[in-house]
Each structure stands twice: as C-alpha cells, then as structure tokens.
Amino acid sequence: LAKTTQPISMDSYEGQEVNITCSHNNIATNDYITWYQQFPSQGPRFIIQGYKTKVTNEVASLFIPADRKSSTLSLPRVSLSDTAVYYCLVGGRNDYKLSFGAGTTVTVRA
Template sequence: LAKTTQPISMDSYEGQEVNITCSHNNIATNDYITWYQQFPSQGPRFIIQGYKTKVTNEVASLFIPADRKSSTLSLPRVSLSDTAVYYCLVGFRIWNSNSGYALNFGKGTSLLVTP
C-alpha cells in the first residue's frame, strides 16, 4: 500500500479556508486518493475521492497535480464543527473490482477550529 504523509495537526479560525496537503510519492497508476473525516468516538466518514485534477462536492474540494504525488483537501469557510481528524488515503481496487479497496489510513491531520 502506498505511504502517505500529512501534517500531524493544523489550527484555523472559523470562516477561514483550510488546505491540508498530503504527499504520496509512490502512488501507483491504479491508485485513487480519498479523504475521510473522523470525530471522536466515531468511525471515519467519507469526504471526497479523486484520481486526477480537481474534484468538488458540497463539502470540500480535492486538488491533484498532474504527477499525482500529492493532493490537497480544501475546506471552505470552516466552522467549529469541522474540528476533526482528516485522513488522506491511497488505495487500489481489489481484483479490478469497482467497489473493493484496501486502504492505508495513516495517522491523519488533527484540525482544530476556534472562534
């Protein structure tokens, strides 16, 4: 499984845009990049997934450069409820399946949002 590196922690004020960058230098051709959010005492929750360029949904944007060796999760105008741990994952499709992945979560980035 590809190894990912992301900052251990970040701080932000409410209303600011937060960008969390993840490096994955040994990403393979078939690997997708996925970000998850985890609150205390809960399992991680899917935020966004991409393969290349830019992906945007109602929660966040994901920027992936052409070499795919890094990715940046962008959270617009964060609120206190965005305080959580954010994981960057790189994984492969199992047996060319459309739904199977074996993902290495790593340690994540602990984001603290304050008023």
C-alpha cells in the same frame, strides 16, 4: 498501498479556508486518492475521492497536480464543527482494506 505523509495538526479560525496537503510519492497508476474525516467517538466519514485534476462536492474540494505525487484537501469556510481528524488514503479502486495513519488533527477556533 502507497505510503502517505500529512501534517500532524493544523489550527484555523471559523470562516477561514483550510488546506491539508498529503504527499504520496509512490502512488501507482491505478491508485485513487481518498479522504476521510473522523470526529471523536464516531466512525470515519468518507469525504471525497479523486484520480486527477480537481474534484468538488458539497463538503470539500480535492486538488491533484498532474504528477499526482501529492494532493490537497480544501475545506472552505470552516466552522467549529469541522474540528476533526482528517485521513488521506491512496489505493486502487478495488482495494478495500482501509488503513489510517495518524491523520491531520484540524482544530477550528472561534
């Protein structure tokens, strides 16, 4: 699995956009980029997955530059309930052993 690096923590305020960048310099050709969210005392929740360019769903957007050595998860207009740990993963489409690093703790304040 490609190693990923992301900030340990980020603070934001309600209504702002939060962008979390993940570095994955040794990403392989067949690797996908996947993001999970985890609230305290809950299981992780799949947010979004992409391979290149931009992916958007009802929760977030994922921006992936052409070299794919990094990616940015964008959470539009965050609310207090978006306070959670966000994990960036890189792996092949048929990889199944999820492995989380420290993740990014996003704290949204009123």
